[in-house]
Amino acid sequence: MTGSNNSALRVLRSMWLLVVLLLLYVPIASVVLASLANTRYMRFPHRVWSLDAYAQALGTYTTANLHLTSLSIAVAVVIVSVIIASFGALAFARYDWAGRKLFRRLVLLPVFFPQPVLGLALLLYLTALGIVPDWKTAAFAHIVWVVPIVTLVISIRLYHYDVAQEEAAFDLGATRLQVFREITLPALAPGIVSGALFAFLLSWSNLPISVFTSGADTTLPEWLYSRTATNYSPLVPAVAVIGTAASAAIVLLAAALRPVFTRKR
Amino acid sequence: MVEASEPRPGILSTHGISKSFGELRAVDDVSIEIADGEFFTIVGPSGSGKSTLVRILAGLDRPDSGNILLRGEDITATPANARPTCMVFQSLALFTHRTVGENIEFSQKMKGVARDARREHALRMMEVVRLPREYYARPVTQCSGGEQQRVALARALASDPEILFFDEPLSAIDYRLRKILEVEMKDLHRRTGKTFIYITHSLEEAMVMSDRIAIMRSGTLIQTGTPHEIYRRPESRFVAEFMGEVNIFTVADGRLAELGIAAAQIEAPYLVVRPEYLRPAGNGDADFRFRAEVTNDYMLGSRTQFHLDAGGTSLVAELPALAAAGIAPGDVGEWGFDRADAVPLAD
Numbered sequence: 285m286t287g288s289n290n291s292a293l294r295v296l297r298s299m300w301l302l303v304v305l306l307l308l309y310v311p312i313a314s315v316v317l318a319s320l321a322n323t324r325y326m327r328f329p330h331r332v333w334s335l336d337a338y339a340q341a342l343g344t345y346t347t348a349n350l351h352l353t354s355l356s357i358a359v360a361v362v363i364v365s366v367i368i369a370s371f372g373a374l375a376f377a378r379y380d381w382a383g384r385k386l387f388r389r390l391v392l393l394p395v396f397f398p399q400p401v402l403g404l405a406l407l408l409y410l411t412a413l414g415i416v417p418d419w420k421t422a423a424f425a426h427i428v429w430v431v432p433i434v435t436l437v438i439s440i441r442l443y444h445y446d447v448a449q450e451e452a453a454f455d456l457g458a459t460r461l462q463v464f465r466e467i468t469l470p471a472l473a474p475g476i477v478s479g480a481l482f483a484f485l486l487s488w489s490n491l492p493i494s495v496f497t498s499g500a501d502t503t504l505p506e507w508l509y510s511r512t513a514t515n516y517s518p519l520v521p522a523v524a525v526i527g528t529a530a531s532a533a534i535v536l537l538a539a540a541l542r543p544v545f546t547r548k549r
Numbered sequence: 550m551v552e553a554s555e556p557r558p559g560i561l562s563t564h565g566i567s568k569s570f571g572e573l574r575a576v577d578d579v580s581i582e583i584a585d586g587e588f589f590t591i592v593g594p595s596g597s598g599k600s601t602l603v604r605i606l607a608g609l610d611r612p613d614s615g616n617i618l619l620r621g622e623d624i625t626a627t628p629a630n631a632r633p634t635c636m637v638f639q640s641l642a643l644f645t646h647r648t649v650g651e652n653i654e655f656s657q658k659m660k661g662v663a664r665d666a667r668r669e670h671a672l673r674m675m676e677v678v679r680l681p682r683e684y685y686a687r688p689v690t691q692c693s694g695g696e697q698q699r700v701a702l703a704r705a706l707a708s709d710p711e712i713l714f715f716d717e718p719l720s721a722i723d724y725r726l727r728k729i730l731e732v733e734m735k736d737l738h739r740r741t742g743k744t745f746i747y748i749t750h751s752l753e754e755a756m757v758m759s760d761r762i763a764i765m766r767s768g769t770l771i772q773t774g775t776p777h778e779i780y781r782r783p784e785s786r787f788v789a790e791f792m793g794e795v796n797i798f799t800v801a802d803g804r805l806a807e808l809g810i811a812a813a814q815i816e817a818p819y820l821v822v823r824p825e826y827l828r829p830a831g832n833g834d835a836d837f838r839f840r841a842e843v844t845n846d847y848m849l850g851s852r853t854q855f856h857l858d859a860g861g862t863s864l865v866a867e868l869p870a871l872a873a874a875g876i877a878p879g880d881v882g883e884w885g886f887d888r889a890d891a892v893p894l895a896d
Contacts, residue, residue, distance in 0.1 A: 448642035451609055455629045455636050456656040456708050466655075470646045 312528065319521035337522035346507075347523055351530065353419050354488055354504040360423040361430055361487040362480045368427075369434035369479055370472055376435075377442040388439075391432045402429060403496030410497070417499030425497040426487045433486065434479040441475030477542050481535060488531055559620075560585040560744050561606070561712060566615030567768075568601055575601040576612070577768035583746065588738050590747040590755040592791070593765030599748045600639075600716055602765070606746065607636045607714045619711070635710035639717045641701040643689045649675075649700050650685040656708035674703040678737065695726050706741065715747040719754065731757045752792045756780065764788050785896045789821045794865045796822045797894075807862040808839045817893030824854065826890035827866035829876070835885025842881045846873075857884060 322334040341347045376388065394402070406425045410417055449471070453463045491505040498506065504527050511520045561583045568576040575598040583589045593599045604610040606617065608629035616625040624632060635656075644652050651658075653671040662670070672682060678699040684692065689700055698718065705713055719727045719734075735758045738745050749755055755762045756776040763773040764787070772784045783789035786797060798820040799806040803813055805820065812820070830838050841859040853873035857864040866884065868876070 446640050446642055446645070448638045448640050449644055451629075452636070452638055452642035452704075453644070453655065455607060455609065455634075456704070457630050457659045458655075459630065459659075462659060467644060 315521045315528075316525055319518050319525050321518045324517050334518075337518035338526075340519050341522040341526060347526065350502060350504045350507050350523070351527065353498075353501050354527075357419050357423045357426060357494075357498075357503065358484050358487040360420075361426045362483045364423075364427050365431045365434045365483045366438075366476055366480050368431050369438050370476060372431075372435040373438035373442050373475065374468070374472070376439050377445050378447050391435055394429060394432050399429065399490075399492035400496070403493040406493070407496040417497050419498055419501040419503075422494050422498035422501065422503065423487075425493045426490060429490075429493060430483050430486050434483050437479040437482050438472065438475035441478070442471065445471050474542075477538065481538055484534065484538075485531070558585050559583065560587075561746075562618045563606070564616050564618070566602075566605060566612040566617065568598075568605060568610065568612050574768050576605065578615070579768070579770055580615075581763065581770065581773070583744060584760075586742050586744055588735070588745045588747065588758055588760045589763070590749060590759040590761070591763045591765050591770075592749055592752050592755045594750055594791075597765045598768040599750075599765045603636070603714050603716055603746065603748045606712075607634055608632045609636070633710055634712040634714060635705040635708050636714040636716060637701050637705050637718045639720060641697055641718065643697055643700060643704075645690055647689065648685070649680070649687050649689055649692065652689055652700055653703045653707050655704060670707060671703070674707045675699075677706060677740070678703045679733075694722055695730065698722070698730060702737065706743075710743070712744045712746060715745065717749055720750070727754075734758055752779070756792075764791060781892070783821065783892060783894070786819060786821070786894055787896075789892070789894065794824055796824065796827065796864050798822070800893075805837070808837075808859055810837060810839055812837070815893055817895055819894040819896075821892045821894055822886050822890065824865045824867040825852075826886045827857075827864060827884055828868065828872070828886070830883045830885030833883070836888040837891070838883055838885035840881065841884045843876060843878050845878055846876070859884070 317330075319337050320333050320335065321330045322332050322336055323330070372391070376384070403425060406421075406428065407417065410421055415421060449467050450463050453467045454460070458466060489505060490503075491509055494503045494506050495509075504523070508520060508524055508527075511517075559582050561581075563579055563581050565578050565580055566576060567574065567578050577598070579602060581589075591599045591602060601610065605612050608624070608627055608631075612625065616623055618624065619633070629636075644655065650668065650671050653674055654662075654667040657667045657670055668685075672685065675682065675684065680696065680699045680703060684696065684700075689697060692700060701718065715734075719730055722730065731754060734745075734747075738758070747755070747758065752762070752764075756779075759776055761773060762776055762779050763770045764779065765771070766787055772779065772788050774782070779788065780792060789795050789797065798808065798812075800812050800815050800818055800820055803815075804810060805812045828835070839859050841857040841864065843855050844858050844863075845856040847854040847856075849867070852867045852869055853876075855866045855868070855873075855876065857866060864884075
């Protein structure tokens with residue numbers, strides 16, 4: 285009785301898993317399919333299957349340039365936001381002050397602020413300062429939006445961090461620098477890895493802020509958006525697939541490196 | 550108790566140390582002398598400043614004024630990492646991302662001791678605190694509360710400190726295990742011969758382990774003495790009341806006000822009587838006698854506690870099981886206590 289119930293439940297559960305996976309991967313699969321056509325209109329099934337779009341994407345300077353711009357922004361965002369967020373998260377874990385809880389909520393507010401409005405506001409601000417927008421200003425704008433999120437991600441890993449560990453290490457004869465290297469950094473490391481991943485992905489895929497703040501430079505999502513809207517060709521899905529593969533590779537690499545950071549000695 | 554007769558050389562002394570946090574004077578003009586090899590316990594309720602005091606002694610906080618001498622040498626400005634002392638924290642503060650061995654070896658690693666020597670030293674320390682060798686490679690997060698306690702002790706001992714500080718390390722542990730660890734702590738003190746300075750809010754815990762106890766209240770030490778002295782000769786109502794229930798009588802116009810009986814030759818304004826000194830006095834052999842009704846009885850194992858009503862005043866008495874037989878709630882009779890068992894108090 286219970287045995288048959290259990291097996292029925294198992295079948296249902298695997299079916300549910302299958303549905304979820306399908307929902308997640310069908311859009312990606314359809315993008316891959318679209319990139320294999322040679323027509324200017326999205327239509328299926330294809331009359332002619334072709335890899336021309338990939339050849340074109342890999343052959344043109346634009347593709348490399350788009351990726352380079354997005355990558356530069358994302359890397360800058362990762363480095364700066366992780367540094368700022370680490371100190372912010374440590375301050376949270378280490379000091380208890382009036383309004384600490386309130387600040388924890390306030391720090392997240394910019395996340396709920398509509399991104400295009402944030403982008404426009406930052407553009408006006410930059411213009412007022414006389415700064416010509418390019419990929420660097422876009423990186424700055426991303427940082428404004430990403431830092432609170434990364435701070436939250438790193439803080440979560442530090443909620444159970446006993447700050448007395450640092451005092452204990454100091455009391456056991458460690459110098460301030462040794463305390464940081466032996467105690468603080470290992471405690472922060474898992475949060476830093478997760479935070480860096482978040483920062484990278486949020487910056488890499490961001491459109492609303494980049495549109496306003498990247499100036500003459502074009503990021504990958506910007507180019508994809510404008511070419512899908514106005515001048516579509518299979519080149520667009522082909523570039524998207526290359527971009528997806530590239531970012532997936534980076535995420536997988538980071539995940540593979542994670543144990544190296546977290547289980548040191 | 551035997552050592553107390555021959556004075557031991559002092560190891561740590563403080564002279565008028567004070568520390569304030571804003572308006573609050575957490576530690577107020579504290580001077581203590583601690584003897585080499587002594588188990589010295591500072592007892593106080595939460596907020597009495599005892600944790601701040603021990604942090605100052607350990608070098609984790611700086612006093613606003615006053616100085617600290619270690620074997621006569623001023624160490625007030627020496628930070629914790631340069632003092633030959635070590636603290637066991639309330640949270641234990643074990644390095645959670647490391648193994649038992651790595652925790653214990655930490656101080657040696659900071660000194661640059663080679664790996665093999667470190668390991669040998671750590672295993673020796675584990676033996677001292679009775680932690681099995683196979684725990685060496687285990688992550689500390691996989692140890693039980695009692696085992697973590699031992700790891701923290703071994704880690705502190707491994708730095709070979711002259712003085713070990715303890716900031717309520719047993720407060721988060723359940724009653725039975727705490728009783729076992731109290732005995733182990735006392736045993737460890739005897740075997741290592743080191744000076745232990747222990748902080749707790751439990752006078753009961755202090756009584757079990759300490760050579761001497763200091764009672765702290767609102768930043769000052771109000772009484773220092775052996776457990777026996779603290780128990781038998783409290784100098785204030787605060788100290789008398791700190792160790793469980795006591796009976797306190799007010800002396801006015803040569804009478805015990807609550808009982809309305811004569812109290813000749815008692816000059817002090819208060820008289821304290823511990824529950825175990827109140828007894829039935831039907832045969833009239835007690836120095837002070839009064840009539841009381843038994844309102845409740847509580848079995849405490851080897852003793853029984855009685856709540857008494859003496860003309861509207863609630864009193865508490867404790868009798869050994871034999872003497873308690875036959876006394877039940879509702880009984881009215883003569884109760885009393887002797888002059889020698891009553892402690893006069895000025896405050």
